[in-house]
Amino acid sequence: NVIPRAPLVIAEVRTTQGVTGNAYVFPYTPAALGPVAALVRNIGAGLAGRSLAPAVIWAELHNNFRILGTEGLVQIALSCLDMALWDTLARAAGVPLCRLLGAEPRPLPIYASLRGWGAAMLAEEAGRSVATLGARAVKFKLGQARLEDDLDTVRAVRGAVGNGVEILVDYNQGLTRPEAERRGLALEALDVRWLEEPLPVDDDAGLAALRGQLRLPVQGGENWWGPRGMARALEAGALDLCMPDAMKIGGVTGWMQAASIAAAKRIPMSSHIFVEASAQLLPATPTAHLLEHLDVAGPLLRQPLEVQGGMALVPDRPGLGLDWDPAALARWAADA
Structure with missing residues (x-):
């Protein structure tokens, strides 16, 4: 993806x-x-x-x-x-960076992060991701005006991927507290495996209350700015799962602090975008969960991160493993 x-x-x-x-x-x-x-x-x-x-x-x-x-x-x-x-x-x-952090390269389970919208488009994209990447989990955005349209989207994706693939959904902080509970309960019945960012990232009290109403795990964290925001949210009991963003959490140093916070709370920790950095950081993360496969730099690299059978193959190259293609960089360079 x-x-x-x-x-x-x-x-x-x-x-x-x-x-x-x-x-x-x-x-x-x-x-x-x-x-x-x-x-x-x-x-x-x-x-x-x-x-x-x-x-x-x-x-x-x-x-x-x-x-x-x-x-x-x-x-x-x-x-x-x-x-x-x-x-x-x-x-x-x-x-490789992961070795410097005390870990070693190992295959990491991915989820395919879909980019489409609506039942037909997402069903097609989900089926393609399962076929080409071997993804065992797919994530997509919901938030249509009618709850039933969201549920129809989930049903369409389920029909495309079958029962052996986990479905994850993301509301991008777009719901009110009552609507998050209503939609969360409805999604539980469709065997959705996580509910991502149903409420604003700073509504720790609302997220904690929502967790108390749902069996569906609440996911979030890509919009935490630094480890302190993460520590505050987890201390408030705002989430069941977490997924810091390497850029927003503070790079490698911030990520390692975040990994310690998640480990102390025994919270499974996934990644957000930045597939190359995430592939090096997750092996050094005690509660590592899933790597989000949504590649933003692959077209500029000689060797994009490889995925086989639903697993990211962490390269055994020095550093982050970035090997830029000079011709691609020259073609797409911007005057900034």
Whole structure:
């Protein structure tokens, strides 16, 4: 599952020993491309001459930006630099990032994140994902005006994928508390396996109350800005499952803090987008669950993340395993 067009910012780190590392972020809209690139350049310039110590730099930068705030575009830029620094450190050691984090490459179960809308389109896309990727779980967005239309979509997807594939649904924070309960109860009857972001990400009390009304697990976390937001939500009992976003949670350093929080609460932890970084981070995550397969950088890489039989095959290449295609980069380069 590939997003065919996405604004990406790529950061490159070079050491005095001749090692080069890199990472990318996806700021969602072309309007943010230039500002994020400028932040990465300007903040990165201040790191010249520093020792390659990503966790130390992460803490310093987050402290330095505490007045401006470490959310939004600032966090995206800080995460981009953090991931690039970790990639450089792992490349210097000649090992995949997961080994540097104390784990090892291993196949990871994926879920196919679908991009369509409505019963017919999603049924076709789901069937194709199961056939081509071997996906054993598919996720798609719901939120039509009528509950029955959402239920018809789930039934159509079930008909396309069969009973052996899990169905996951995402409301993108779009429901009210009463409607989230109504739709959640109806979806339970259709054997849906998670209800993602039914309410706003900061409505911890509402999410905790909803959990008390449903057997259907409540999922969320892609919109947490940093580990503190995650800690607050889990302490409030807002979720059954979690799925931080490597860019928003704080890069590799933020992810590892998040993994410890999830482990302490015994909460299964999945990923959000960023398939290459996630493939390195999930092996080092004690409660690792599923890797979201929604590829934003694959068309720019010589070797996109490989999936076989519903499992992501984590590459045994140094760092994050990113191997950019120079011709593709030149073709799609933007002036930012």
